[in-house]
Structure formats: C-alpha cells, structure tokens
Amino acid sequence: MLSPLILGIAVLNGLLTGAVYALVALGLTLIYGVLHIINFAHGALLSAALFAAFFAHQKLGLDPYAAALLLAPAFFAVGYALQRFIIGPAARGDERNMLLVTLGLAVLIENALLYAFRADTRTVDLPYSFKTLDLGFVFLAVPRLISFAAVFAVALALWAIMALTDTGKAIRAVAREKLGAELAGIDVAHVYAMTFGLGTACVAIAACLLVPTYYVNPGAGNAFVLIAFTVVVLGGMGSVPGALIGGLIIGVVESLGGFLLGESLGQVSIFLIFIVVLLLRPRGLFGASA
Amino acid sequence: MKGPLLIAAVVAAFAAVPLFVHSNVVFNFLVVTLLIALAGQGWNIIGGYGGQYSFGHAAFFGTGAYVTAILQMRYGVNAWIGFVGGIAAGAAVGAIIGGLAFRAGLRSSYFALVTLAFAEVLRILASVAPITGAGVGILIKLDLRPQSFQFQSRAVFYLVILALVAASLAIAQTLERSRFGAWLIAVRENEDAAMALGVDATAVKLGAMVISAAVTAAAGCFYAQYFLFVDAGIAYGPWISIEALLTPIIGGAGTVFGPLVGALAVKALGEGAKLWTGDVPGLDLMIYGALLVIVVAFAPAGLVGTLANVRERAARRLRAPRKGRAEAARG
Numbered sequence: 001m002l003s004p005l006i007l008g009i010a011v012l013n014g015l016l017t018g019a020v021y022a023l024v025a026l027g028l029t030l031i032y033g034v035l036h037i038i039n040f041a042h043g044a045l046l047s048a049a050l051f052a053a054f055f056a057h058q059k060l061g062l063d064p065y066a067a068a069l070l071l072a073p074a075f076f077a078v079g080y081a082l083q084r085f086i087i088g089p090a091a092r093g094d095e096r097n098m099l100l101v102t103l104g105l106a107v108l109i110e111n112a113l114l115y116a117f118r119a120d121t122r123t124v125d126l127p128y129s130f131k132t133l134d135l136g137f138v139f140l141a142v143p144r145l146i147s148f149a150a151v152f153a154v155a156l157a158l159w160a161i162m163a164l165t166d167t168g169k170a171i172r173a174v175a176r177e178k179l180g181a182e183l184a185g186i187d188v189a190h191v192y193a194m195t196f197g198l199g200t201a202c203v204a205i206a207a208c209l210l211v212p213t214y215y216v217n218p219g220a221g222n223a224f225v226l227i228a229f230t231v232v233v234l235g236g237m238g239s240v241p242g243a244l245i246g247g248l249i250i251g252v253v254e255s256l257g258g259f260l261l262g263e264s265l266g267q268v269s270i271f272l273i274f275i276v277v278l279l280l281r282p283r284g285l286f287g288a289s290a
Numbered sequence: 291m292k293g294p295l296l297i298a299a300v301v302a303a304f305a306a307v308p309l310f311v312h313s314n315v316v317f318n319f320l321v322v323t324l325l326i327a328l329a330g331q332g333w334n335i336i337g338g339y340g341g342q343y344s345f346g347h348a349a350f351f352g353t354g355a356y357v358t359a360i361l362q363m364r365y366g367v368n369a370w371i372g373f374v375g376g377i378a379a380g381a382a383v384g385a386i387i388g389g390l391a392f393r394a395g396l397r398s399s400y401f402a403l404v405t406l407a408f409a410e411v412l413r414i415l416a417s418v419a420p421i422t423g424a425g426v427g428i429l430i431k432l433d434l435r436p437q438s439f440q441f442q443s444r445a446v447f448y449l450v451i452l453a454l455v456a457a458s459l460a461i462a463q464t465l466e467r468s469r470f471g472a473w474l475i476a477v478r479e480n481e482d483a484a485m486a487l488g489v490d491a492t493a494v495k496l497g498a499m500v501i502s503a504a505v506t507a508a509a510g511c512f513y514a515q516y517f518l519f520v521d522a523g524i525a526y527g528p529w530i531s532i533e534a535l536l537t538p539i540i541g542g543a544g545t546v547f548g549p550l551v552g553a554l555a556v557k558a559l560g561e562g563a564k565l566w567t568g569d570v571p572g573l574d575l576m577i578y579g580a581l582l583v584i585v586v587a588f589a590p591a592g593l594v595g596t597l598a599n600v601r602e603r604a605a606r607r608l609r610a611p612r613k614g615r616a617e618a619a620r621g
Binding site: 091096099100104114118119226230262271272275280 | 341343345390391394395396398399400402403404406407408410411414415417418532535539570571572573575576578579580581582583586587590
C-alpha cells in the first residue's frame with residue numbers, strides 16, 4: 001500500500017500546496033524582517049482578500065488571475081494605510097502593543113466579514129477549476145500548477161523590488177539599522193508602511209491563486225495563518241528564501257502527515273514542528289540569530 | 291477605601307444582587323460576565339503583572355473544563371473533586387507550557403506564538419481523541435443536587451462564581467503585595483535588569499504561569515458545571531483565549547480589579563449591541579476587536595489605570611493652587 005509511487009504523489013501535491021503557504025508566509029516574514037512584529041491580522045486580511053477575489057468574479061466577472069492585477073495594488077494600499085494610520089500610531093513602537101493591535105484588527109476584520117457575509121461557505125466555479133494535467137503516473141490540478149509558478153514569479157518580483165529599487169534599498173536599510181537609516185534621512189514610518197503594504201499585497205495575490213480551488217468564508221484565512229507562522233518560524237523570521245523553502249517543506253509534511261496519520265493529526269504534526277522549532281531553534285533554518 | 295476592604299465591599303455589592311433581582315436572564319448575564327472576569331484574572335497574573343502576553347489561555351480553560359467533565363462522566367468521580375482535579379490539571383499544563391517556553395527563553399511575540407500553538411494542538415487533539423468525546427463532546431449528566439455541583443437556582447450558581455472571583459481578587463491582591471509579586475513586576479519592566487539584581491526570572495515567570503493557569507482552569511471547570519457540555523471548539527477555541535486577554539487589557543492589565551471591570555464593560559457592550567441590532571453573529575467580537583485597538587491607542591493603562599491617572603491629576607491640580615497661595619503669602 002505504501003508504494004514509493006503513492007508517496008511520490010503525496011510529495012508532489014504537498015509541494016504544490018506548500019507554494020501557496022510560502023506566498024502567505026512571504027508577506028509575514030517580510031513584515032517581521034523589517035518591522036519586527038508578528039502580524040496577527042495576516043489571516044484575517046487573507047480572508048478579506050478571498051472575499052474580494054470572490055466578489056471580483058461574481059460582480060465584475062473578473063477571472064481570479066486577472067483580479068490579482070487589481071487586488072494586489074488595492075491591498076497594498078490597505079496594508080499601507082493600516083500600518084501608517086492605525087498600527088503605527090496606536091502601538092507607538094512598543095512590541096506588546098503591536099501584538100495587541102494586530103490581534104484586535106484580526107478579530108475586527110474577521111468578524112466584520114462574518115457580520116457582513118455570514119458564515120456561509122462560497123466557492124467560485126471556473127471552467128478550469130477541475131482541469132488536470134496528466135503526467136503519466138499522476139494527475140495534477142492545473143490551477144495548482146499555475147499558482148506554483150506564480151508564487152515563484154512573485155518571489156522573483158519581490159527580490160527585484162528589494163534589490164533594484166530605491167524603495168527596496170530603503171527597506172533593507174531600515175531592516176538592518178533603523179536609527180542609522182533615520183539619520184540618513186529615510187522616512188521610517190513611510191518605509192514601515194510600504195513594507196506592510198507589500199506583505200499585504202502578497203496576501204492578495206495568494207487569495208487570487210487560492211480562489212479557483214479553495215472555499216471562501218470569514219475564517220478561511222485562519223487555516224493558513226497558523227501554517228504561515230510555522231513556515232516563517234521554520235524558515236527563520238525575516239528570511240525570504242527561508243519562507244519559500246519552509247513553505248515547501250511544510251506543504252510536504254502536511255501532505256505526508258495527512259496521508260499517514262489522517263487529516264486532523266496531519267495538522268498536529270505541523271504544530272508540533274512549530275513548537276519544537278520555536279523551543280529548540282527559534283531562529284529557524286535560515287534566520288539570523290534571534 | 292483600599293485593599294482587602296475594597297474587595298470585600300465590591301463582593302458584598304455583587305452578593306446583594308439576588309436580594310433585588312430574580313430574573314434568570316440577569317443571572318445568566320452576570321454568571322457569564324464573572325466567568326470571563328475569572329478567566330481574565332488568570333491571564334492578568336502572567337500577562338498583566340508578568341508582562342508575558344499569552345495568546346493561548348484556552349489551553350488552561352479547556353483543560354479545566356474537560357478534566358472536570360471526564361473525571362465525572364468517565365470515572366464517576368464526585369463533581370467537587372472533579373473541580374479540584376480540573377484546576378490541578380490546568381496548573382500542570384501551565385507548568386509544562388511555561389517550563390518549556392521560559393526555559394527556551396521565548397519572549398513577547400515568540401511566547402504569544404508558542405502559547406497559541408499549544409492551544410491549537412490541544413484543540414485538534416480534543417476533537418479526535420475518544421476520551422474527550424471527539425467531535426461530539428461530553429455531556430455532563432443533569433443531577434441538580436449541591437453535592438454534584440449543580441443547583442436548582444441560577445442565583446446559587448451566581449454566588450458560587452462570585453466566590454471564585456472573590457478568591458481570584460484576593461490572589462491578585464496578595465500577589466501584588468508580596469515579594470514574589472515585586473519580582474514578577476520587575477521582570478515585566480526590565481527582565482535583564484531584574485536578573486542582574488538576582489531575580490531568577492525563569493522561576494518567577496514559571497510560578498506566575500502556574501497560578502495563572504490554575505485560575506483560568508477554575509473558570510473552565512465552572513463552565514463545564516454550569517453549561518453541562520464541553521466540546522473542542524468551546525473549551526480550546528480561540529474565543530476564550532481572546533476574551534481572557536481582552537478583559538484585563540481593557541479593564542487595566544496588572545491591576546486587581548482590571549479583569550472584573552473589563553469583563554463588565556465588554557459584556558455590557560456586547561449585550562447592548564445585540565439588543566440594538568438583533569443577534570447577528572460577529573457583531574460583539576467585531577466591537578471587542580475595535581475596542582482592543584482603541585484602548586491600546588488611547589488608554590494603554592485600561593479603564594482602571596486611566597481612572598487612577600485622572601484622579602491623580604485632579605488631586606495634583608487641587609493641591610497646586612494651595613501651594614501657589616502659600617508661596618504668594620511668603621513672598
């Protein structure tokens with residue numbers, strides 16, 4: 001029963017799922033790397049983005065992949081505004097306050113969605129939702145292959161922004177030495193907000209990639225966010241390659257764990273990795289020393 | 291009025307309620323409010339006094355609730371003994387989580403994350419393990435006798451939870467005035483400095499975590515006895531982690547009365563919103579989330595702390611002109 005072929009298929013599927021985890025985690029790790037806060041509102045923002053992608057398809061007839069071009073800038077603006085006008089001023093630079101403010105926003109956003117749209121689960125029907133690619137030994141879902149490729153495109157774009165633009169340079173400067181960057185005339189509040197915006201844009205793209213195969217409800221994002229925390233901790237807080245590799249690893253662990261232990265216990269295996277990594281090596285695989 | 295006297299007065303005022311009110315709706319509201327105040331007082335000990343923000347106090351609440359229910363229904367243990375067992379189990383879980391997290395040196399964000407993860411692991415395990423009734427949950431058999439910790443009248447339940455809250459207020463007060471409490475607050479204010487002065491930060495945090503877990507577990511035990519039903523989403527769900535944190539933060543973290551004041555404010559607001567718009571899911575939590583952001587932004591000391599600040603400022607303003615007059619007379 002446990003033939004290598006079946007295990008191989010589980011691993012392949014895990015890699016495809018893991019890519020989306022990686023994208024959600026990418027936003028989280030970017031924000032952590034620069035602002036040094038764990039954004040507890042990340043999952044709620046993902047739920048909001050899923051709803052946005054759903055309604056873009058429902059009301060405007062936009063294909064989710066096309067909607068990404070619209071939603072990524074829109075959520076960039078949302079993230080920018082959240083950090084600039086709410087999180088930054090409310091937390092006043094205190095780490096405990098930031099935890100509370102992002103948690104408060106998470107509760108607020110998730111329940112505003114629940115209030116507005118109720119707990120009903122919605123799905124988007126697309127002609128290619130169930131298209132598969134026959135590799136001879138396995139059928140792979142086409143939307144998941146597309147999202148796999150898209151995640152690496154986004155990671156590349158993010159790298160380009162960080163490496164080649166002035167904004168990217170400013171972000172890296174603030175991440176490395178905040179006070180020095182401030183003295184060199186960099187507007188730190190603006191850079192923080194830009195970073196938060198980029199992280200939130202990652203979430204919007206992830207939502208557009210998920211919508212063809214995933215469901216939409218007010219708690220949908222939460223399923224991802226704890227996994228994304230795990231990915232970020234495993235890969236190392238603030239490390240972009242860590243988030244990518246961590247995402248793929250967690251995707252495979254979940255797929256194999258679910259296959260071998262059943263779905264619920266597969267989830268537990270992820271959290272156990274999370275706890276063990278936190279306790280034994282909190283800087284993760286690729287993180288700088290904590 | 292200060293200290294034990296104030297606690298006695300507040301508890302007496304609450305205890306007088308059954309003399310005037312006989313409505314079960316009111317008792318239900320008050321019982322749930324006091325239940326959250328108790329869970330919040332637990333959070334307050336490690337979070338408010340110790341500055342270690344736990345995002346997973348559901349781990350203790352749920353353990354208390356489940357152990358109470360399991361001891362009674364699976365092993366035929368008396369409910370009161372089950373109650374004590376639930377508190378002990380909650381404290382043990384607190385010792386394990388605290389021991390692991392503090393020994394590994396996890397602070398702030400990392401501590402919040404690891405507590406959250408433990409609560410999630412327990413929730414998932416409780417939703418599949420046979421002993422917890424898996425997805426179905428556990429019903430406690432209806433047996434309305436005081437020796438089974440079940441009462442005909444809501445008023446008696448109300449007095450029982452009030453006694454538990456009174457005990458938790460006394461614990462917080464004792465902590466605040468003890469040497470241990472001073473160490474704990476020193477660790478919150480500056481852990482490295484406290485250690486340099488010879489405070490064993492890990493041991494102090496661990497001790498506070500155990501007390502904190504026991505108090506929150508007591509709230510879980512009471513929940514099981516009051517509602518006679520426990521399942522994974524209720525016992526280990528994120529709602530209780532959030533409410534246990536919300537009430538002391540809003541009422542005033544690191545103050546004796548913060549959790550009680552916060553619970554009254556939060557529950558009154560939630561009920562008010564429900565009366566106003568009808569019972570729409572999400573509305574009360576939506577308000578709580580907004581409230582959390584607003585309090586952190588504008589009243590970081592919480593309701594109790596802000597009130598104290600205002601009083602102090604008013605007192606200073608009253609004193610100031612008198613001093614001015616004295617100086618004028620001298621000049």
